[in-house]
Every structure is written in structure tokens, then in C-alpha cells.
Amino acid sequence: MIKGEWQWRLRCKVLSLSFSPSNTPHSMSLLNHSCDPNCVIVFEGYQLLLRSVRDIQIGEELTISYIESLMTTSERQKQLMRQYCFECDCLLCQNQEKDAEKLDGEEHVWKEVKDVVNEVRYPKSKEEWEQVLARCQNLLSSNRGRLPDTNIYQLKMLDCAMDACINLECWEEALYYGSRTLGPYRLYYPGFHPLRAVQLMRVGKLQYSQDMFPQALETLKQAYNIMKVTHGTDHSLMQALLEIKEQCEAIMRMQ
Numbered sequence: 001m002i003k004g005e006w007q008w009r010l011r012c013k014v015l016s017l018s019f020s021p022s023n024t025p026h027s028m029s030l031l032n033h034s035c036d037p038n039c040v041i042v043f044e045g046y047q048l049l050l051r052s053v054r055d056i057q058i059g060e061e062l063t064i065s066y067i068e069s070l071m072t073t074s075e076r077q078k079q080l081m082r083q084y085c086f087e088c089d090c091l092l093c094q095n096q097e098k099d100a101e102k103l104d105g106e107e108h109v110w111k112e113v114k115d116v117v118n119e120v121r122y123p124k125s126k127e128e129w130e131q132v133l134a135r136c137q138n139l140l141s142s143n144r145g146r147l148p149d150t151n152i153y154q155l156k157m158l159d160c161a162m163d164a165c166i167n168l169e170c171w172e173e174a175l176y177y178g179s180r181t182l183g184p185y186r187l188y189y190p191g192f193h194p195l196r197a198v199q200l201m202r203v204g205k206l207q208y209s210q211d212m213f214p215q216a217l218e219t220l221k222q223a224y225n226i227m228k229v230t231h232g233t234d235h236s237l238m239q240a241l242l243e244i245k246e247q248c249e250a251i252m253r254m255q
């Protein structure tokens, strides 16, 4: 079975608009967990799609991740035990892979960032978004040079700052934070991962909106190459991506 060429559709009772491992419906828990799975789940309206993201041999077990990836091995183990009552012994857990990079930087600095990131609840008003952004800006500037963007809490803070800027329509600043997330996303979501495809698409759209057409096209192409495997060419997000990519190509032809 070749990656991206197989998917299984299931109708959901609950509408979920974004990929969220913590929302994995119980029916999908029939599949075993791996922190490095060969399948992913994406939503399309009321439908849940299970898609292969690796070539899978006959008889090979299909796996998905029940939890998010931006955690150290011990945090993943704790969450899996608390929520699903088992201990994961996948290769990533055995090798504690990327744990050192995830917690790189001064410990007292990232612990403060971790606390702030964990405190943020989805803001409901412009004023709340402004408060969130101010907090992120403060910490990001005071921690400059002390915390690499690959530190998972720093990365979550950059994501948070990007979201706040998009909500407040500060496009240039949103692109600045978004661009900084792409390297760490490549590190933590290697291969074909829906979150990386979506992040590339968001950054590509920001580049497009700021007339950075060659850069936007390059970013959108990267998003396309991942999304055709993680979402498939029929997915509505893919249609939206193709539309903006074509607009970008048309503008570049005219220049």
C-alpha cells in the first residue's frame, strides 16, 4: 500500500474542523497508538478520514498517534497512561528521540514560557488577543538568544503569537513568527504530517498577502506535496490551497 493512496472514511456525529489528536473518536481507538504512526486522521466536514502517510506492507499494523507530538517522551508516557492506561514502547519512546532538542535552552527560562503557554485559553475578544500578544512579545524579546525556536515551549509561544497577530490582522508580524516556526516544524513533524502542511499553507498565504510571490509559491508547493498525502487531492483544504497557488502563479506570469 503506497502512502497517500489509501484512505478510509467514517461519518462522525460530531463536527470537528481541525485535526486534534486529543479528539480522536473512540472508533478510531480501535487502531493502536504509535508516537511515529503510519496513518493520520484528518477531518472533512462531518467525515473523518484515516489516511496512510507511509508505504505499508501487507500484514503491517496500521497505527495512529492518540496524542500531540510536541511533548517529551516522559510527558507522552504520562498522558498515554493517564488517558489510555498503557505504556508506549515505540522506537521514539525507546530512544527518547529528540528529547534533548525539545528542552534545549536555559531551564528556568523555558519553564516560565511553559507556564505562560499553558495558561493561555482561546481568547474571545480583540482585547484578550491583544493581551495574549503583548505577553508573547514580552517573553520572546526578553528571551532572545536564551531559548532556541526548537524548544517546544518557545515553539508553542511562536504559534500563539502568530495566531494572535492573524486575529489582530497584523500580517507582517504574523509572517515573522510563522516563518520562525517552519524549521522546528520540519524537525518535529518530519515526513508527511497534516499539521506541517497546514502551517506551510498559513505561512504561504501570509507571504502571498504581502506580495512575496516567489516565496509564497515555494511555501505553497511544499504544503501541496505534504497535503496530497495527508489530506488527498479531493479535500476542501487542498482545493483552497490549489486556488491560492494558481493565483500566485498567474501573478508571477504577468510580472
Ligand SMILES: [Zn+2]
Binding pocket: 034, 035, 036, 088, 089, 090, 091, 092, 093, 094
Ligand atoms: Zn511512543
